[in-house]
Amino acid sequence: MRKIIVTEFITLDGVVESPGGNETPHPHGGWQFKYSAPEMGKYKVDELAGVEALLLGKNTYELFAGYWPGQTGAGFADPINRLPKYVVSRSLQKAEWNNSHILRDVAGDVSALKKTDGGDILVYGSATLVKALFHHDLVDELRLMVYPLSIGGGLRLFDDNRELKKFELKHSRAIDNGVLILEYRPVN
Numbered sequence: 001m002r003k004i005i006v007t008e009f010i011t012l013d014g015v016v017e018s019p020g021g022n023e024t025p026h027p028h029g030g031w032q033f034k035y036s037a038p039e040m041g042k043y044k045v046d047e048l049a050g051v052e053a054l055l056l057g058k059n060t061y062e063l064f065a066g067y068w069p070g071q072t073g074a075g076f077a078d079p080i081n082r083l084p085k086y087v088v089s090r091s092l093q094k095a096e097w098n099n100s101h102i103l104r105d106v107a108g109d110v111s112a113l114k115k116t117d118g119g120d121i122l123v124y125g126s127a128t129l130v131k132a133l134f135h136h137d138l139v140d141e142l143r144l145m146v147y148p149l150s151i152g153g154g155l156r157l158f159d160d161n162r163e164l165k166k167f168e169l170k171h172s173r174a175i176d177n178g179v180l181i182l183e184y185r186p187v188n
Contacts, residue, residue: 002113003120003140004055006130007047008157010144016127017154019147023063023125028151035147035177043181045075047143052119054080055110057126058089064124065097086113086121088129106132114138127155134158134165139186142167148178 009019009032017023021030056064064080071077085100088110095102103109110133113121123130123139133139158165167184174180 001115002053002118004110004114004123004133004138005047005051005120005141005143006123006133006139007143008125008127008130008145009147010157011147011149011151013150013152014156014158015151015154016125016157019125023059024155026151026154028154031149031151032145032147035175035179037175037177037179039175040145040179040181043145047122048076048079048083050120051083051122053084053086053121055086055088055113055121055123055126055129057129058087058092059128060124060126061085061087061089061092061095061097061100065095065100069097086110088126088132106138107136110138111136127157130157131159134186135163137186137188141170142184142186144180144182144184146180146182 008016010016011031018026018029019032068077068080081098083099085097086103087095087100088103088106090104092102166187168187170185171183172180
């Protein structure tokens with residue numbers, strides 16, 4: 001069975017919204033760029049190299065599809081353009097980015113995708129999708145890059161829905177700029 005790995009940039013106050021700056025009109029958008037470090041770039045390249053497909057929510061897919069097809073480079077752009085991409089959306093009518101496929105239902109379609117042959121599947125951002133994946137116990141690993149700042153509110157990965165989720169720490173690493181890389185496995 002394939003593993004679904006969720007990877008997120010997240011603030012100390014739990015916000016995952018607009019780390020790159022152009023995803024939403026958040027007043028502090030772009031907060032993750034102030035903390036770049038070569039080790040973090042290498043981590044993200046290695047993370048992408050370790051999977052065989054991407055799973056994205058509609059908003060993240062549209063943002064990526066508007067940028068990555070025009071980029072080249074062996075480390076990140078070429079692999080992200082080549083990999084199969086599965087976008088979960090009930091409203092998206094077509095997915096034109098190379099090797100893209102639309103899935104309509106998290107519980108059914110993503111569960112079926114996990115049972116197919118192939119390697120691990122990486123989820124970038126896609127907070128709404130990730131919430132649904134957690135709700136249906138479809139996440140096999142959670143990777144967080146925790147940034148040493150709070151931005152006072154915004155979209156969070158975990159809502160106040162009183163749903164208990166437990167995690168086991170798999171790996172942790174501190175970067176000199178204060179960012180923590182934390183890798184967890186859900187405990188069911």
